[in-house]
Amino acid sequence: MYDFAIAGGGIVGLSTAMALGKRYPDARILVLEKESQWAFHQTGNNSGVIHSGIYYKPGSFKAQFCRDGCRSMVEFCQEHEIDHEVCGKVIVATTEQELPRLENLYKRGLENGIAVQRITPEEVKEIEPHVSSVGGIRVLSTGIVNYKQVCLKYVELIRRQGGDLYLNTKVLKISASGGNQVLETNKGNFETRFVINCAGLHSDRIAKLNQVEPQAKIVPFRGEYYELTPEKRYLVKTLIYPVPNPDFPFLGVHFTRMIDSSVHAGPNAVLSLKREGYKKTDFDLRDFVEVVTYPGFWKLAAKHADEGIQEIIRSLSKAAFVRSLQRLIPEVQAADLVPTHAGVRAQALMKDGKLVDDFLILQGQNSVHVCNAPSPAATSSLEIGKAIVAQIPQPLHLSTVVSL
Numbered sequence: 001m002y003d004f005a006i007a008g009g010g011i012v013g014l015s016t017a018m019a020l021g022k023r024y025p026d027a028r029i030l031v032l033e034k035e036s037q038w039a040f041h042q043t044g045n046n047s048g049v050i051h052s053g054i055y056y057k058p059g060s061f062k063a064q065f066c067r068d069g070c071r072s073m074v075e076f077c078q079e080h081e082i083d084h085e086v087c088g089k090v091i092v093a094t095t096e097q098e099l100p101r102l103e104n105l106y107k108r109g110l111e112n113g114i115a116v117q118r119i120t121p122e123e124v125k126e127i128e129p130h131v132s133s134v135g136g137i138r139v140l141s142t143g144i145v146n147y148k149q150v151c152l153k154y155v156e157l158i159r160r161q162g163g164d165l166y167l168n169t170k171v172l173k174i175s176a177s178g179g180n181q182v183l184e185t186n187k188g189n190f191e192t193r194f195v196i197n198c199a200g201l202h203s204d205r206i207a208k209l210n211q212v213e214p215q216a217k218i219v220p221f222r223g224e225y226y227e228l229t230p231e232k233r234y235l236v237k238t239l240i241y242p243v244p245n246p247d248f249p250f251l252g253v254h255f256t257r258m259i260d261s262s263v264h265a266g267p268n269a270v271l272s273l274k275r276e277g278y279k280k281t282d283f284d285l286r287d288f289v290e291v292v293t294y295p296g297f298w299k300l301a302a303k304h305a306d307e308g309i310q311e312i313i314r315s316l317s318k319a320a321f322v323r324s325l326q327r328l329i330p331e332v333q334a335a336d337l338v339p340t341h342a343g344v345r346a347q348a349l350m351k352d353g354k355l356v357d358d359f360l361i362l363q364g365q366n367s368v369h370v371c372n373a374p375s376p377a378a379t380s381s382l383e384i385g386k387a388i389v390a391q392i393p394q395p396l397h398l399s400t401v402v403s404l
Contacts, residue, residue: 002028002029002164002190002191003024003028003192003194004024004027004193004194004195004196005030005032005190005195005196006029006031006032006195006197007171007196007206008032008197008198008199008203008206009031009033009035009167010040010151010200011043011147011154011377011378011381012198012377012381012384012385013033013196014031014151014155014158015381015384016198016384016388016389017029017154017163017385018157018158018161019385019388021161022161025161028162029161029162030164030166030190030192031158032166032169032170034169034170037167038148038152038155038167039147039148039152041276041344042200042201042346042377043148043151043378044148044151045341045342045343045344046147046343046378047256047258047264048144048145048146049144049239049379050070050074050084050141050144050379051066051375052066052067052070052115053067053069053376054091054116055105055244056112056358056376057357058111060358061361061387062358065359065383065387067112067113069376069381069382069383069384070141070379073379073381074143076153076382080153082149082150083145083259084259085143085145086140086143087144087237087238088127088138088140088142088239089138089142089240090119090137090138090139090241091242092124092131092135092136092241092243094132094134094242094327094328096134098134098242099134101243102135102137102243105243105244109137114141115140115141116138116140118135119138120135121133121135121136123136123138124136127237127238128236128237128240129237130235130236130329131329132327133328144239144258144259145259146258146260147378150381166187168186169185169186169187170185170186171183171199171206172184172185172186173209174195174206180192180193181193181194181210181366183195195210195368197210197370198373200346200373201218201275201276201344201346203346203371203373204217204371205218206369207362207364211364212367212369214362214369214371215360215371216296216348216349216351216356216371216372217291217294217296218275218346218347218349218371219291219296219297219347219348220271220272220274220287220344220346220347221270221271221272221344221345221347222269222270222271222272222277222343222344222345223266223267223342223345224270224314224339224342225264225265225266225267225339225340225342226318226321226338226339226340227264227265227337227338227339227340228255228262228263228337229335229338232263232332233257235255235263235329235331235332235336236255236257237257238257239254239256240254240255240328241254242328245307250267250269250311252324253265253314253321254328255329265325265332265337266321267343268314268315268321269311269345270312272344273287274287274288275346277344278342278344280315294349295351295353296349296353297349300349300355318337319334321337322334322337345374345375348371358372359373359377359384360373361387361388363391370388
């Protein structure tokens with residue numbers, strides 16, 4: 001018998017378990033993960049960036065959680081001696097037409113309370129000598145880390161708190177039992193007072209198992225990356241981003257120096273034909289049918305047809321991908337890039353074709369469901385965990401409560 005059971009062992013599920021252990025030190029806490037290792041999907045395949053929060057609408061959960069999470073993640077890494085670096089990043093305009101959008105982004109950064117500076121093309125060159133631009137902004141608080149290492153520390157701390165964690169354990173059904181809930185899995189049944197759904201790519205399905213309407217469907221987008229060859233890593237000192245299109249939900253291809261000193265270039269963003277489809281050839285009939293029969297997908301596709309076609313071209317053509325990168329660093333050539341891992345983003349999409357552009361956390365009967373937590377969820381994980389715990393209704397007749 002558990003007080004809390006969490007479905008999903010990515011960074012959000014683990015941070016929530018850790019926050020629960022702090023608030024309810026005597027509660028019995030359970031984390032179930034269907035894979036053979038923690039942080040296997042979105043968390044383990046992201047860019048490793050500690051985001052600043054500059055892009056997000058002021059007042060949104062994303063803006064608040066990311067700004068605060070940037071600080072708390074760095075503090076966590078310092079406290080637990082996890083390799084990280086606050087290297088900052090530059091966002092650059094490559095044409096005069098992009099300068100107004102760059103200025104709007106600068107103002108948004110100020111509104112969100114972020115340390116951001118306007119910089120001239122000459123100052124961009126001082127930071128990133130190989131970048132071509134007509135202007136830029138520098139974001140000082142952006143950093144890099146390996147989020148798998150962060151998750152392993154979360155796991156260690158949860159175990160110290162007395163939590164139980166199970167790998168290779170997939171939730172198949174959720175049913176009621178005398179006021180409690182039973183999670184039926186491939187490894188047996190687990191009874192709990194309260195369910196927390198942090199299942200990422202499958203969060204909408206888990207919500208439905210718990211009789212909660214998720215309000216949106218998870219549509220998977222694969223982000224494909226290249227990596228600079230070791231002899232070309234000198235081209236990138238920190239992180240280099242283009243000015244994003246505010247009407248398109250993705251940031252555009254960029255350069256990221258990783259904590260292991262490798263440099264990744266990308267990602268593009270293409271529809272994945274499988275929720276866990278990391279290869280172009282991956283296909284799952286159920287996942288595919290769910291997407292193509294969902295009215296919201298076709299409305300989204302119609303709205304962003306031009307951008308979508310360009311993303312597909314970049315996926316199929318290395319030359320097209322390289323041309324996008326050359327807008328930032330003209331010296332980059334196809335021979336300088338080798339394919340590396342891809343990631344899949346779980347993006348919640350409404351029936352009207354609108355992407356859910358903020359974290360979506362829903363309450364059910366003795367349950368909480370995180371039904372949209374894309375980037376910057378890793379950066380924000382400590383703050384999201386605390387926010388989820390704060391939504392748990394009282395009283396639940398649990399053990400001693402400690403203020404966070």
